Amino acid sequence: MELPASFPLSPKPPKSFTRSELIRSIYERFQRNRGEEEEDGPRLRRHAQAESLIIAVLDEIAGALERGKRVELRGVGVLTVKEKRERQGRNPRTGEALIIDPHRVVRFRVSELLLARLNQPASRSTERQKSDPRQLAFPINVQQEEPADTDARPTPLLFARKGRTGRKATIYEKSE
Missing domain, CATH: 4.10.520.10 (IHF-like DNA-binding proteins)
Known part of the structure; x- marks a missing residue:
């Protein structure tokens, strides 16, 4: 299925990812092709459906912000x-x-x-x-080496709090 002729195609790539680029990307990802199985979400039959979807999402976000949420x-x-x-x-x-x-x-x-x-x-x-x-909700994996046998085993962790991106902390656990 091709994009509608009325959908403008730019000769050079845009410097920013605009709303129309987002609509095109969503349409291409979820367009209905014959012979394909339904595997990763709903299928869009027309470009206008993708546009309506994006406009609705952005409208809901703007409405929530207007209400102070x-x-x-x-x-x-x-x-x-x-x-x-x-x-x-x-x-x-x-x-x-x-x-x-x-x-x-x-x-x-x-x-x-x-x-x-x-x-x-x-x-x-x-x-x-x-x-x-779903992986975005989990912490970033950090490769750990097994420490030598000691009373305290250091465990490096990666902070995921404001102002602490990428810094490592060591927490000591006492072995009994």
């Missing part, structure tokens, strides 16, 4: 609304002092799992692997 996308990050109070600012061209009205802004805090995925060694990130979304 926190939007948590596991493995990607967290979107929150922050209230900014009135403050004094300055016009950069004229230097004139002015009052900036109170307003709300959206803040995005990226997931430690996404950061770890982005900062993998180049050899692993160049070859695209199919990932199971």
Whole structure:
């Protein structure tokens, strides 16, 4: 099944991943092909279905943010609304002092799992692997060597908390 003729194809790749690129990607991944088995989710018959799906998801996210809710996308990050109070600012061209009205802004805090995925060694990130979304909820695996027999056995752990990406901690367990 081909993309509709009305769907624009760009001669050079875009610098950013836009909504239309997301729609195209979802459509290509879930389009209905004859002879294929239903294996990884619903099948989309038309490009318009993919567009409706993406618009609905983005609309729900925007609606939740308007209501002041926190939007948590596991493995990607967290979107929150922050209230900014009135403050004094300055016009950069004229230097004139002015009052900036109170307003709300959206803040995005990226997931430690996404950061770890982005900062993998180049050899692993160049070859695209199919990932199971359920794996994003589990900690990052760290190879451990067996320590010599001692009273305390150090176990290296990888922190997955804010500000501690990639740092190792050692927890000592007493053997009885």
